[in-house]
Amino acid sequence: MVAVERPLGIDELLERVRAGYQRIEAPEAHEAAQSGAALLVDIRYAALRERDGLIPGAVVVERNELEWRLDPQGSHRLPEATGHALRVVVICNEGYASSLAAASLHQLGLHRxxxxxxxFQAWRAAGLPVEPVRSQGPVGPATS
Structure with missing residues (x-):
């Protein structure tokens, strides 16, 4: 009889992927973005961005496009996706989906x-800059 591995629950999966990298707190992410040391990437869906606003300077990339937009070797990459050493800080609403997204980027070689x-909720609670969504035009970097 072949032993079948027990399926992981989402909590265990999150614990495992988070053990593979160092997560970042809001003030440190803000400082890294301000100094040009990190690219903030907002993967929240449109309704949450419209409700809560945007982080100035963050690039908005829908979760289902993330890997295509940030793969430095990809044909659909963003201009900001300059290389595998890029420090990317993925931001979702409460820090769960972003953990899985960061793990996926690690699989593409984006080791930072x-x-x-x-x-985003921690960012806002820390009193860091947030701006309202201005229009329904093309999604790209939020401006300050």
């Missing part, structure tokens, strides 16, 4: 990818 502990 991480995510924001507590997500």
């Amino acid at each position: 990818a991480t995510d924001l502990v507590g997500g």
Whole structure:
């Protein structure tokens, strides 16, 4: 009889992927973005961005496009996806989906990818800059 491995639950999966990299707190992410040392990538869906606003300077990339937009070797990459050494901070609403997204970026060789502990809600709770969504035009970097 072949032994079948027990399936992971989501909590265990999150614990495992988070053990593979150092997560970042909101103040450190803000400082890294301000100094040009990190690219903030907002993967929240449109309704949450419209409700809560945007982080100035963050690039908005829908979760289902993340790997295609950040793969430095990909034909659909963003201009900011300059190489595998890029420090990417993935931001979701509360810091769960971003952990899985960061792990996926690691599989693409983006070994410095991480995510924001507590997500956008932690950013806002820390009193860091947030701006309203201005229009329904093309999605790209938020401007200050």
